[in-house]
Amino acid sequence: MSYLKTRIKDFLNWRNPVMDIQKHLDEAAGWILRAQKATPDDGVAHSYDFKEDKWLASYPETTGYIIETLYKYANRFEKPEYAEAARKMALWESQEQFDEGGVRAGKMDADTVVPTIFNTGQVLFGWAAAIENEKENAVFIDSITKASDWLVDAMDEDGAWRKFASPFGGVGKESSYNTRVAYGLVRAFEVTANRRYLEAAEKNVDYVLSISHENGFLPHNCLSTPESPLIHTIAYSVRGIYEVGLKAVRSDFIDLAERMAAAVAIAQSEDGSIPGTLNTNWQPDSKWSCLTGNSQMAINWLRMALASGNDKFVDNAISSNRFNMSTQVLDGDNANIKGAIKGSMPITGGYMTNRFPNWATKFFMDALMFEIEWREKKQEKPQGKNGDNS
Numbered sequence: 437m438s439y440l441k442t443r444i445k446d447f448l449n450w451r452n453p454v455m456d457i458q459k460h461l462d463e464a465a466g467w468i469l470r471a472q473k474a475t476p477d478d479g480v481a482h483s484y485d486f487k488e489d490k491w492l493a494s495y496p497e498t499t500g501y502i503i504e505t506l507y508k509y510a511n512r513f514e515k516p517e518y519a520e521a522a523r524k525m526a527l528w529e530s531q532e533q534f535d536e537g538g539v540r541a542g543k544m545d546a547d548t549v550v551p552t553i554f555n556t557g558q559v560l561f562g563w564a565a566a567i568e569n570e571k572e573n574a575v576f577i578d579s580i581t582k583a584s585d586w587l588v589d590a591m592d593e594d595g596a597w598r599k600f601a602s603p604f605g606g607v608g609k610e611s612s613y614n615t616r617v618a619y620g621l622v623r624a625f626e627v628t629a630n631r632r633y634l635e636a637a638e639k640n641v642d643y644v645l646s647i648s649h650e651n652g653f654l655p656h657n658c659l660s661t662p663e664s665p666l667i668h669t670i671a672y673s674v675r676g677i678y679e680v681g682l683k684a685v686r687s688d689f690i691d692l693a694e695r696m697a698a699a700v701a702i703a704q705s706e707d708g709s710i711p712g713t714l715n716t717n718w719q720p721d722s723k724w725s726c727l728t729g730n731s732q733m734a735i736n737w738l739r740m741a742l743a744s745g746n747d748k749f750v751d752n753a754i755s756s757n758r759f760n761m762s763t764q765v766l767d768g769d770n771a772n773i774k775g776a777i778k779g780s781m782p783i784t785g786g787y788m789t790n791r792f793p794n795w796a797t798k799f800f801m802d803a804l805m806f807e808i809e810w811r812e813k814k815q816e817k818p819q820g821k822n823g824d825n826s
Contacts, residue, residue, distance in 0.1 A: 439487050439489075443783055446781060446783050452762050452764065452766065454761045457761075460766070461808075467774065467776045468794065468801075469521055471797075475491070475494045478524040479528055479544065480498065483779075483791040484791065484792045485790060486773060486791065493544040495544070496544070496559065497558045497559065499525050500525075500555075500559030500562040501558045501562060503525045503529075505801050511569070512805065522562075523569075526570075533559075533582065536586055538586050538600065541602045554611065557614070558620060559620075560584065560621065564620075564624060580627065580628065584621055584630070587617065587620075587621060591640065594643050595641075595642050596643050597611070597640070610647075612647070613657055613672040616673065617640070619675060619680060622683045625637070625683070634684060638680060644673070645689065651717070651718065653716050663716060664715050664716075665713060665714065666726055667710050667713065667714065667730070667732075667733065670714065670729070674700075675736050675739070677690075678693035678743075693740075697737060699718040703718055704733075705725075707759055708757075709730060712725055712780065712785060722786060728788075730759060730760050731799035731802065735753075737750065738750065741753075742806070742813065753806075753810075760803070763777065772792075776792040
């Protein structure tokens with residue numbers, strides 16, 4: 437399908453048939469490998485620009501957390517080629533890591549080459565997964581230790597990270613979505629047993645809790661407009677707060693994350709999509725949907741169900757998954773888009789306009805695997821659209 441046809445189709449809200457979850461998951465996984473092969477190194481291409489018909493350079497930040505997704509997929513479905521791809525990504529991340537421990541901001545072809553907090557935090561997930569999955573893991577232990585020490589040392593006394601902000605995005609230096617970095621430190625703690633990392637993670641979420649609004653809204657929580665943050669960064673912060681709450685046994689953190697998740701659930705549209713941005717009162721503030729954020733919220737809602745046994749958000753998660761599944765291209769001969777998830781629906785929307793960013797497909801895979809896990813826990817067969825076993 438051409439870019440122009442896709443643009444027209446999206447404008448008319450013509451979506452695709454929803455098939456078996458496994459089909460959608462497998463096609464997404466295949467696209468991730470093609471995105472890795474589209475670069476001259478072992479990283480994953482930042483995105484495919486459909487309008488310009490070109491792959492962008494590798495992106496260390498998101499390659500980092502793609503690693504854990506591929507290991508999970510490989511182990512669950514006995515596909516060792518995905519574990520090998522993940523291993524190569526993890527080694528590449530170690531090779532590209534700065535000596536002091538940080539990970540670079542931006543893509544590999546960026547003119548400015550500096551370490552940044554958020555990107556470093558995301559690669560912790562990949563190194564943690566590599567440590568857990570590879571017998572020869574000394575290099576990954578060294579990398580995660582250097583990176584985690586660098587992050588802890590860079591933290592301000594109040595628990596915020598203000599130094600080493602990205603030169604390519606973000607408003608201010610106190611980004612609330614850095615709770616996703618705190619979650620990365622939880623993973624580092626889990627594979628190294630260094631309590632300093634867990635203590636730093638808890639300190640960061642304590643700071644974010646202290647600045648949260650009464651309705652659960654977080655300031656400083658967007659790449660561009662903090663008064664109307666992206667669901668992408670909202671979802672980052674929800675997951676970070678929740679996971680640190682679980683590991684540190686902090687009911688106040690868990691309560692905040694659940695209140696935020698409930699507010700997003702109320703804003704969800706009937707078709708399962710979530711408005712791309714929400715204002716300070718959790719009201720929709722855009723007419724397009726951020727597909728990455730849809731998947732991330734599905735993950736958050738399902739994670740809460742699996743951790744708590746309370747399924748109050750499961751319908752929201754499944755609805756969000758089905759919407760994103762209906763935007764995925766499963767037919768045609770364009771391997772650059774087959775299996776991938778767009779930045780926005782419609783493709784001209786305000787997030788990653790005209791692009792298929794690698795992290796949209798990564799989180800889509802995670803969301804589907806979480807749904808499969810939840811259904812197995814409930815001893816149900818994974819279902820297709822409207823609950824049918826298609």
